[in-house]
Amino acid sequence: MTKAFRLLICVTALLLLKESSPAGAEENQVIPDKANKNARTKRQSQQTLAVTTILERPFTMNKDSKLEGYCIDLLSELSKKVGFQYEVNVVKDGKYGMMDSDGNWSGMVGEVIRKEADMAVAPLTITSVREQTISFTKPFIQTGISILLKRDTTAEGLFLFRFLNPFSRETWLGILIAYLVTCVCLFLVGRLSPIEWKEPQSEENKFTFLNSLWFGAGALTLQGAEPHPKALSARIIATVWWIFTIFLLAAYIASFAAFLNSGSQQTPTIQTFEDLVKQKSIAFGTIQGSSTFNFFKNSKSPTFQMIYEYMEKKKDLVLVKTFEEGVQRVKESSYALLGESVMQDLAVAKHCDLIRAPEIVGRRGYGIATMLDSPLVRNLSIAVLELSESGHLDYLYKKWWQSSCSDKGNTGWIPLQAQTLGGIFLLLAAGLVLGVIVSLIELVSKAKNSADQQNKSCCSTFSEELGRRFKGASESQEESEKVQP
Secondary structure (H helix, E strand, O other): HHHHHHHHHHHHHHHHHHHHHHHHHHHHHHHHHHHHHHHHHHHHHOEEEEEEEEEEOOOOOEEEOEEEEHHHHHHHHHHHHHHOOEEEEEEEOOOOOOOOOOOOOOOHHHHHHHHOEEEEEOEEOHHHHHHHHHEEEEOOEEEEEEEEEEEEHHHOOOHHHHHHOOOOOOHHHHHHHHHHHHHHHHHHHHOOOOOOOOOOOOOOOOOOOOHHHHHHHHOOOOOOOOOOOOHHHHHHHHHHHHHHHHHHHHHHHHHHHHHHHHOOOOOOOOOOOHHHHOOOOOOEEEEEOOHHHHHHHHOOOOHHHHHHHHHHHHHHHHHHHHHHHHHHHHHHOOOOEEEHHHHHHHHHOOOOOOEEEOOOEEEEEOOOEEEOOHHHHHHHHHHHHHHOOOOOHHHHHHHOOOOOOOOOOOOOOOOOOOOOOOOHHHHHHHHHHHHHHHHHHHHHHHHHHHHHOOOOHHHHHHHHHHHHHHHHHHHHHHHHHHHHH
């Protein structure tokens, strides 16, 4: 009994000791983990990382044997937050990175894969193909693919006719039609109204067609041109035409002032990639081996496939080696550069003779590249997000994208459309109809008086008056021609 009791006490003690040992072990393990983490952080802060980049304005530029730019400032902020030292080198082959037929990568991607560099800090686009071989951080800039063009020099050459710009073509066409219709109505009223033309056979009609055109032009320039209307119908047409011209001139002056203040910004003739494919006068291409080229190559869109086939067929003529080479080619020839919208915006800001098409496709982002599954990716991504949330990335963007041309012509001015002036056109149309109707009433009134005096029917007298008014001019003109020697 005593032995069994002692054995029970020993088993109980062993169980109590076993239950208490994990807590002690866990406490003993916490200290090494914290120590390892601190040691790893300290080792990271002392580590010098090799960084590869590419000379691309304004991301990285060489000035006085020193590198500066957006990426250099970004790298400096990241080193402070993550805790590392770095040494920056420009990529040897001057390329971003493309895989050849043998599966080997060139450019910055190749240097990271071959462990020649620990990371690549540059405007390197995050793509699925690159993501399979290297790791990317969260994007520090969002971008897309657009079209860089030269401003329409044909329109700029016609600077003598820029006074027509305040109104659209449709508006000018509507004004011309309104002028001609008004003059025709004034000519008709001048013939129909007995007050303006009492005796068609012996009296000369003052409102001939040429005189009507002269009167309309004089009113359009706010000048009093003769002959002055006497009949109520003619005065209705003249009054409504004067009102029309006053509103028209006020709208023209306001639109012309806005046009001058806007800096006469042009809208590119090529708005979309479909417009680019349809035209034949402008060649287009992109940077050789860039992600933009691969985007069109892998796209299933018929339009983008046509763009790729064109570039592939004429690759020796349309593909450029660098973005700067492409910008220079756009300035000097009929060439459109397809590329990142962020870099194109900078080109437009620096070169006032360039313009970017409004359409942006294939939206993507620029990220920092490291070796595949590198422990740096997570810390760098967190640091990028912190810089974005604090507004520091926006500050860097404004710092390096600042330009004298970026704020010019950004007022959103557009030519005045015909729909905007639709009200005064309707007012003019109503006045013209009213004037013609009043002139017919005046003629009917005279025909009725003549019919009562001559004991004829009103309809026959009206027909005779109408015939004399439209035949009298031609007959008198023939007689005058016969009298002339």
